[in-house]
Amino acid sequence: MSILEVRDLVYGYDSPRGFVPIVDHVDLDLAAGESLGVIGESGSGKSSLLYAVMRILKRNTRIASGSVKFKGDDLSRISAERLGDIRWSGMSMVFQGAMNALNPIIRIGSILGEAYARHHPRASRAEIRDRVQEILDLVRVPSHVRTAFAHELSGGMRQRVVIALALICHPDVLLADEPTTALDVVLQDEIMARLEEIRAKLRFGMILVSHDLALIAETSNRVMVMYAGQIVETGAVRDVIDRPRHPYTIGLLQSYPSLQDMQRVPISIPGSPPTPETAFRGCRFAPRCPMAEPACLDWVSELSAVEETGAAHKVRCRRVDEVDACAASLYRNQRSDA
Amino acid sequence: MIGYIGSRVFLALPTLVFVVVLNFMLTHLAPGDPAYALAGENATPEYLETIRQEYQLDRPLMAQLSAYLGKIATGDLGFSFSYRQPVLGLILDKVPSTLTLVVAGLILGTVLGTLAGVLAAKRYQTALDATLNVLALLLFSLPIFWLGLLMILVFAIWMGGLPAGGMTSLPPKQGLAYLGDLAIHMVLPTLTVALHTIPTYFRLTRSSVIDALQEDYVVTARAIGLRERTVLFRHCLRNALLPNITVAGMMLGSVFSGALLTEAIFSWPGIGSLMYGAVIQRDLPLVMGIFTVSAICVVIAILLTDITYSLVDPRVRHG
DSSP states (O other): OEEEEEEEEEEEEEETTEEEEEEEEEEEEEETTOEEEEEOOTTSSHHHHHHHHHTOOOTTEEEEEEEEEETTEETTTSOHHHHHHHHHHTEEEEOSOHHHHSOTTSOHHHHHHHHHHHHOTTOOHHHHHHHHHHHHHHTTOOGGGGGOOGGGSOHHHHHHHHHHHHHTTOOSEEEEESTTTTSOHHHHHHHHHHHHHHHHHHOOEEEEEESOHHHHHHHOSEEEEEETTEEEEEEEHHHHHHSOOSHHHHHHHHTSOOSSOTTOOOOOOSSOOOOTTSOOOSOTTGGGOTTOOGGGGGOOOOOEEETTTEEEEEEOOTTHHHHHHHGGGTTHHHHHHO | OHHHHHHHHHHHHHHHHHHHHHHHHHHHHSSOOHHHHHHOTTOOHHHHHHHHHHTTTTSOHHHHHHHHHHHHHTTOOOBOTTTOSBHHHHHHHHHHHHHHHHHHHHHHHHHHHHHHHHHHHHTTTSHHHHHHHHHHHHHHHSOHHHHHHHHIIIIIIISOSSOSSOSSOSSOOOHHHHHHHHHHHHHHHHHHHHHHHHHHHHHHHHHHHHHHHTSHHHHHHHHHTOOHHHIIIIIIIHHHTHHHHHHHHHHHHHHHHHHHHHHHHTTOTTHHHHHHHHHHTTOHHHHHHHHHHHHHHHHHHHHHHHHHHHHHOHHHHHO
């Protein structure tokens, strides 16, 4: 039973030349306590997907169609008041860039307490204080930080506070938008490990957006690969990483150095991701794809299930049946060109 | 905190000296011999010479300057030619009425400008926003003396009801009636001073609130589900309005000069009217004294502003 159900979501902005989708017909399901990783290059629409799900619409953007259902409530049909109730207590978010997510002139304890009080109107001062202390302990932030301002904290400390803020109302779903991107690798690892520990304890569902494949492989049950606003491959983490069926996913996997195979040199996918305003024809990845044929540009792209791995593993590729055979040699020739 | 205030006060001193020297030079560069003004049109050359000697106007400029600086340091702003009284006393007499006008105008202008700015930012890119922008530009382009005359024409002459000038009716009323009378006389001058300051506050507030509404921490506050009022006032405005504090200090200088002109237009018996008379009479000590006192007021205002800012924004205290 899904706690979060996204159907056919289209989110974008209006330009002088018409509506430009950033997130294009995306379906997504998240079961209670499940962890879903969303991966893709910068500009693939993965962060925007989270914003659209949370209905935090930036200026000039709108949700053009589709639905987001949280515990059966269609978020586009409920009142702003009810939406405000669901946010944070039902579904909360760790924003990218913890540096700016905290108000610079309000003390940390007050920011946390305010969020708790909003969703627990009858809570006494003592209860709020206890709850703030409890959540800071959970993310291992020393209690003197409660009276500090955001600028007085280190980057890692700030990130922990932002995670504490997201968890203070015990949400059922946590949307994490590249929560550790701004931190060094050691700190990154420490904070993600802590987050996983807390998740095991509180059992909330999580959508983790990242461009770090290793991070998603470690923390997620399922993974969704996005390219140019569309899902190009989705499935169980093991299926997608062990037997990727989309040339783009293969490219992403090969762009990371491997510890098992030191001989393998990381490759890069040639070209760069398209902007949302590109006039697409056929498969969006075709211009960069080593397997592309002229017919790919006329193909009406759709997600279809991969036969061997089951219905949950879906791929958007015209030549999906041939990918396996080519996988090993893909991108090799590009590399020698580069 | 004490150290911070101390260093700010210390830095204000050279500013003051610079302003005083500049005033002295500028007033002496201006054409017109004060001796003529004092002696009258039919004065003989011998009489003019006597006056120059009496007021030491025949000494070299540098000697006059150093004498002037020395006297200012002891609180002596000199002796007015035209009133034949010490300058300081003349100015101090007029301070309360000018301050009334400046403070009332500044408060009214700040409040109206800020409110309009917040409103325009909330309704960014709507008809209301566009209208307010055009109005602000219009107000900004109007010189204060023209605006003042226009106010008199419209509200005092065409519509009637409001006095065209003065601070009270003559003879002055007593008790509560005096305050009411003062308030009625204040309406037009205060409005003139305020209208002049509104555009600056409007533009500043509008752009900083538009920016602040897009800040990540405001997005966070919304995402948390906080009420729109809380988001706007507690999370957005408290940050966005910080620059307004700084500008209030800087604006005081402009409001002050605006008030001086306004006083001359509305015959408000304050420093402005005093200055106007002094300039016409070529009463150099009085003119310079007024400039010096104005400069001190503005420097003190900016000092207070910086201190207020450091109290409101925790980041400044450490910086």
